[in-house]
Amino acid sequence: MSASSKNFDVIWTRKRRQSFELENEVRELRRQLATRETTNAALEWPILTPAAPSEARISEAAVSSVSGASGVSPDPKESSRVPGLTTQPVIDQPQAPRRSIITIPRARKLGNVELSVEEIDELYLIYILHYHPYLPFLDPSTSLHEYYESSELLFWSIISVAARRLQSHPTLLPKLARSVTDYLWKTLRSIPYSLRAVQSLVILCTWPFPTSSSTADPTYMLAGMMVQIGTQMGLHRALNAEDFVKVPLHLSVYEYSEWVKTWEACNIVAQSVSVGCGLPATIQMHDWSLTVAPESTMSSPHDIALRWHLRIEQFRYRVSQALTSNALDPAGFMSARERLSLYRLLNASLVDLEREAINMTPITRYYLAAARLHVHSFYLFDEPSVDGYSDRIVVLYQTAYSLIEQCLEMDNQESGFFHYCPFFCYQVFVSAAFIILKVMMNGYFEKLLDIEAGKRLLDAAISSLRKMSVANNDLPGRLSDVIGFFCTLPDPRVISGDSVDDLRLRVRNRLSMSIVYDSLWEWRKHFQSDGGDNENSEETQDKLMIPNYAHFR
Template sequence: MEREIDLLRRNIQRAKAQGFVFDDEDQLQSPVASSYSHTRNPSLMGSDEAVSSLLHLKRGGGGSYSIPRVTHELDTVRLTDEAVNQLFSEYFTFYHPFLPFLNPAQPPDQYEAQHPLLFWSIIAVAARRYRPNPTLLTTLSGPLMHLLWTTIGEVPTSYFVVKALCLLCSWPLPTSTTSSDPTHILCGVMTKTATMIGLHRPNHSQDFSRVSVELNREQLHDRITTWAVCNIVAQNIGTAYGQPASTLYDWTLATKSSGDGDQVNLSPELEARVQIERFCDKVSKEMYSNASDPRGVAGDEHRAMLMRVYRRDFAELQAPILSQQLGPVVNLHLRAAGLHLRLAGFFDSSTTPGYMDDLMGLWRATTAFLDELLEVEKVTSPPETARGSILLYATNYIQQMLVAAGFALLKLLRSFFAKTIDFERGRTLFHQTIQAIRATSVAHNDLQSRLAELMVQMWNGARVGAVPDSDYDMTDESPIQIDDSLQLKVRCRHSMSLVFDSIWRWREEYQALGRGTLDALKQPTNPDSANESSASSSHLDSTLIPPHGLHGNTTSGGNTSGGNNGMLGPANGGGLTPVPSGLSAPVSSAPSMMGGMGYGGETNYDFFDPQHWMLDGLVDFTYNFAPPLEGA
């Protein structure tokens, strides 16, 4: 535009040399964009209008020539100040309460000045449900991942990078195959970066720097808060993914105020969250880190003793936190910690002392977590609007615990234990849990929606030979036949072993026998629909057995269309070698995040898959979002 303006200026100079006459008024207004009332060359008429418009655009003026001014760019992503302000408002309104460690009063430009990765991470989190531009997250994911790995590759020395990683671990960018989910790796990078730059020793930062570092009280508080959130997030990832947590609860987080005026304390909410996650850390390390067991699980007697100890610890933790009335997010994480503890009940055998008591404790912890979540959802999401819904903005950790609670209900209600509880209440709660899991889905056909569908089909007996509710007649006074049907085969993933074990069970007992399929995601199955007929339940699942061929058409606008509506290709004969697959599914009840994406690529099945290799290939979209090849 500037070059064109310069060219037009030269043309005007040549026009003046040819005898053009300026009006005095126009000359005063603009020596470049002036009007000419007389000319000996009519073919040059109108150039002044073009110059005026170009100058108008260059100056960012309003009027008929104004266009939105792009102020922030990341590769192909371009945002105006208005969009950035809206996105930051979205983040601090809906996401900030889950991790209250950033400053809402700080302007977006200051976050960008601190570090571009932090700025764009906030944008990415806010883009998850951003209604004015539903495809923003899709467009942003590739450039942001490039910026992320470039930043990590350059060995970051800024604690603002740690803040960005806290956000990206809590609200990961969308991915379909769990082996391509870098959250567990990023969590390790986050904690190692934090210790490398001395966040765990904020009063002695100079020990980790080549230059002298002097922090004022505000800077010191910010670093302590960031270190606390770093540990909270690391523990959440460890618990949710069934992996050892890379946390460090040492002096910095253990120190209490002793009247020292220089002592910097966390906010009551974050202090409570740290206490809750320290409890989860103790449970994981003691219950699932037995050096004498190849799977790390404590023996039955030792686990029973630990359960008694931690039951008391949890009661002592719960009372003061609830009395402070710190808000629904803190209470929800407290209930999640109780569920994390009680899920160890599935490791017991029927001969373990207090077996039925442990199962009852598990039932109560499960219902307490779900009741807390659903009650908060009812309060924050009135019927006329879903914008306040806590489920729409929940962290990855809350989503994983919700799935674990759903599978716990499913397992307990379809066992001998159902005779000891209010089955109808459990059934209703299970239905509500399915709806809640589907609400957390950010895209049609993603892992959350598929897990919900899988859960429903297990409840219905995969539509074939379902166990009728009449088998759980509460008036039946016959003795309960206790067996080992509730024990887990998968036992290496801590409290999340239940989730992975349930997926194996579905595959072996339903999907492999042709009784289960996830094709029903086009029209999600309702619980208790076992008597409904379904053509899709008569063949092997075409998603867990990797499909072949690309399906679906994409429009130029990035939205998907076509008759497949999210259906993947047919099974490839039962092989386990993944091949490229495509997806063409519109979003249901959530902004579109998958339109126009390309899918495929080879999957690596390794031990650190956060959702187990069984779920790989369900929705093959990765961070580069390459478009599908023509004619593929």
């Protein structure tokens, strides 16, 4: 047989197989359609796999209560209307959910990245199992192929997060970083925005692409844009969504729930990013719409976890606002006497939160531990002469110690905390590590602490930061090197001195993250030449294989 005949046979066989697969797919879709029409011809349920979101199948009483109170209608086409009114009358009856478009799974391509249907399904499963629990605002019952039909950016954002630890395709994340970032900026240039665009920003701000320079990281800016876009769309007033558009808009119960959860996620992420960067918040935590959650939006454990996360971030927002609202102080700090009173009130509020969350998930308990560290980190701004200063610093050390231990315990479980946690969790973790380092190395406090246990914990923290690292030379990897460098210095007093007065921070304007930037300032100063020659300083750092501090400013 000639070579051309063999090639023809191969091509013919491949086409025949593709035709057979397509016929099977069409036959399956017809079977699903026939089944739906036979079993329930009166209802317009979606004929997709997976099935329609469970939240849409609510009781008649729940629909009536939400619809009557807020104007939210299960179906705008069937609801009774009065001309000139933007809300639905209480007498509206529940209708069937809107029909969804039939979505046929297909391979997808962006730039030089092409994924098969099997790869897409695998990546979505990774996202739902490992990343979704940290910020459960999306509906897991909606397939990734359905998300693609409504927003390509959201689709590729989810794919990018799931690809962070994909060992079978190690080049996928670097390829996506370039293509998805370009697509993001293209989307942000296109007005008006959609709910899916906001959801994409939520995901990309929670798990940003790895970078070696915090000055080049756009996450804080994107978080601000996320909140502004959501506000402009009216996410903060989902009860009156029509006030923000020019055409009639009546949200179904499921859509209303989706708006509420997306707005909650916006505020959670914006506050978390602000704390992690040590910068002012760009959110509206005092917004009344965040204080009342309709029961129809909290129908699953994930919804409850999201609401708890929001409450914790609201608390952290109050902490920052309460302790740094003095216009007469250069850094905004309240007076020493006022701070002591505020510490007592804030700690009491935190204890109440922890008491309510006794049966919560490990992730929620971690967020509570991060909130406690946020409060206690402000103890470093107190004057050593103020009563109880040493006791508060010891409490801060114990809080940081406990948080690191809790993270290690979570990572030892099946969850794999260090592999999948959001970037703002890394920022809190590195803050705790620097607190352990600075307090433990101080000549005064080393007499009050178990130094050997602290050193072992710090070694574990360094290893954990390297475990968090997603790409070579990214921020978690760099910061682990900085902490490791301080641990190996012959003189441990370099970072925090001998006396209790030496523990005071020089950097005082980065809120609870000031300890990180203060330590990096000390690290940078260690490599500066006596003449202050930056070029010589950089050459010295390169010889010692230590990253340049400019990347962390």
